[in-house]
Amino acid sequence: MALITTYWGLDGIIVLTTLIITIYFYMTRKFNYWKKRNVFEIPPTPFLGNFSDCLLLKKSAGYLLKDIYDKAKGLPYIGFYVLDKPFLLIRDREIIKNILVKDFNYFVDRYGSPDPNDRLGYANLFFIKNPAWKMLRTKLTPVFTSGKLKQMFELMLECTKNLDTYLESLKAEGTRKEIDVKDLFAKFSTDIIGCTAYGLNVNSLINPNAEFRKYGKMIFDFGYIRGFEMLSMFFFPNIVRLAGFKAFAKESSIFLRKAFWETMTERMQSGIKRNDLIDVLIELKKTHSHHKFEGFKFDGDDLVAQAAVFFTGGYETSATTIAFTLYEMAVQPEIQDKLRKEILDALNKNDNKITYDMVLTLPYLDMVVSETLRMYPTLTFLDRVTTETYKIPNSDLVLEKGTPIYISMLGTHFDPEYFPNPHKYDPERFNEENKRNRPSCVYFPFGEGPHQCIGIRLGLLQTKLGIINVLSKYEVTPSERTLIPMVINPKATTTSPLNGCLCLNIQRINTNAS
Template sequence: METELPWNIILASTAVLAFIYWYFTSTFSYWEMRGVPFVKPLPAFGNIVDYILWWNTYQESCVKIYKKLEGHAFGGFYDAHKPVLLLRDPEIIKQVMVKDFANFRDRNQSIPEKLFPLGSHLFSLTGSRWRKLRVMLTPTFTSGKMKMMLPTIVECTRELISCLEKSADSNDFLEMRNVIANFTTDVIGSCAFGLQINSMKESDSEFRRMGNKIFKPNHRTSIVRSISLFFRPIFWILKPAAMSQEVNDFFIDLFKDSMSYREKNKVVRNDFLQLLIQLKNKGKVDEDRLSSKDDIHLTITEKVSAADAEKDEPLEMTDTLLAAQCFVFFLAGFETSSTTISCCLHELAVNPDIQERLRKEVDKVLIKHGGKITYEALQDLKYMDAVVDETLRKYPPVGNLNRVCTKAYKIPDTHVNIDKDTKLIIPVYAIHHDPKYYPDPEKFDPSRFTENNIKSRPHFSYLPFGEGPRVCIGLRFGRMQVKVGLAALLTKYKFSVCEKTSIPLGFDPMSSTITFWPNKIFLKISHRDN
């Protein structure tokens, strides 16, 4: 009897190990059986071991996979043990994002709203609920509404400029991501919630603290993220800080209090919150005519999303649903814009000739418009457009675009069928750094975005805001915020590299699978006349 016990343990352990091995490798024949080129996976880790172990970002892992699939229009890989299809060819990307959008409507599997009520926002909603909300929110982001919000953004730049004065006097070294995050927090706090946050002076404000809780990488969140790749329910059991009850309650209460105050005191402001109040009370937002070239990204959504609209389920405009839209407005406007401005300033410091040319354009345009940053002045900043476009190419805030196959689909002119619920990835960061489209991709070169150079590339080789009906609804607001911030800074200050500046700029391996964050950006600030 004494000799049987060890054998029982050995047999049981062997069975457990065999099951674990089977669980983590049972899907590894998926792409081979379908005749799809694929990258050979490692047991358990699939093709993203370097991401799971925090060696690099998920986007950088996708670059490696993208390169290994060179010569193929698409290919398979494994997210731990989950099969994922990576698209490389711009024409197939166009097919998925626009022409056959009905088969790929969703970005991800839906978020359980009982576990995270703020997850019912436009970025994460699926199916007919997404389509109905998208159509209802479209009028809130027209060029007319952007003009209405511009003075609020300009007002926030005055505080930014004022707070940097002493640092410029002393030629200080500043961590620009933190500085710009304070600015974008103030902008979003004012435009989305009607609040004067004053993050430049009160960096420990509750609003700023919540922003850090959501975006600042930490080991607990990274551990939850890594484990959930193997067993998805863990994600909802442990929940990262961004989905905590504290964050949820803060934003919902903030929205309700702001809305209640305005309705009781008959306060009306030109901001996003006011448009949501209008949507709740009237069931719609007063529309502008979508005729401007600035609104093309909205008209394509209307046309494609209108199909099958009669099948939409009812969508009740509850306080929680509306608060979720303010929440995602905060997420998108705070992080992506601060990353873009910070990375742009980094490149302007590394390339002082580009910085000087851009400053001269800003000076010239502002003189033309009476020294004021107006909507029309922003349209005249053509070289700034190219500089921002090149920043978004080199540092796209959303490094990958996700899609889920919602109806079985055959890739045109191939024998490959995509099963329902298959996850697809469009590797934006990898495409933006492909020398086939962008020679010498690590070089910062705004001339890539002259009219002729843009026409020379496939349209779907540049995707900083996505494309098709699920293109970023707030892209016009984001670009406006970036251009206003840059124009205000360059009229007053000069930015230079210092001994603490990282060249090239690296990324934090604890970044999320969607957005990814540069490491700290240290620059020297001085008055422009110095």
């Protein structure tokens, strides 16, 4: 005789049905959370919430959040659900300003988080929680002063020589050669970061098997498993802890530890100072090695984490921006010609030399890069979490401590209220008059407020340097494999072309006739 009925099979059906109903009610118990607070919400699907396309890696999170932003037109915010958890997407720019700037102390931490035991992923400046974040930010900021950048620039110019050598090896005079510009400039940016931050000659452009490029590529190789791991870190950190997901692949972690400590040891033994990131981390180790600050240890993986995040963030952001800029130049040759003329005129006035001041005083180049970052920001959203109960100004809505808050960068960047005809690539959006007339907190490709990317100036500098070096000597045009229109990889957390490559034709031009 069975436990409930006279048949084991029927008992099994009853138990399974009861279990499914229990799980259903558990996973839907919060599905009126926003409605109870008089906040418009998107009707969620049981078990998945509003996140099914992202979980199946059919759509990137940034583009899903943009869809939610578009559905909330006319509303200051909108509620949605990730699995069973209520999230809030902010649409009103004044509230965005409050969150990112005015009331930053309530939103100082990101919601996304690696496993705290994964120190390479968790303890770096991007993810670490306050007050350790504030301490680290203060200690690392001096690496990126204008004076330091001028010193770095000479080293960056050495890297451009390797870029020139590689491009010349293509023998693209009088004929077009197809190249993957995304991969090429990932190598270029890897060399620059290695040189300026760590004092290493990485030589990715010369050596196709360079270790820094090999292991750096692994970090952003968005297959299904890697794509889900990265998605989880930004949207379900509890699953990350349970599953033991790592921010860096095992092989990359081993390599980064080895490269970092070898460099640190060599620098400490030689006594050489370069005033770079390594020197700052050495000083932190010497001064605080026997102390912990809010769980942060000034040694081991906690220090390696800073080197790792500057390496990965530094090369990927610039490489992506250069690649998408050249793509837009290829499909819009009139913009390419106008930019090239500005570059060549500046070079002619400067004895054909690229200098720090020259790079920073090319207005049309700045407009072009700004428009690329509008349409193709590397990270397409900002995430925060309330650290205390917070009442939204001029509203009855009170946010409980621990509420995930998201801001759609793509949403504001493609909002026709701020950027008319937003799908058109138009650098004139960023001329001086248009910038003056545009409200604040609607364009923030590097974030905004105290959490703004610490390396923004270095990133823009190496991006502009890469573009100058190509367009001053070469013309870029679409190849047979160029995706027109561009298709974004739905598995990638960051903005990346489908399949991770962006192919263009390149051909040497006669600069004397330009």
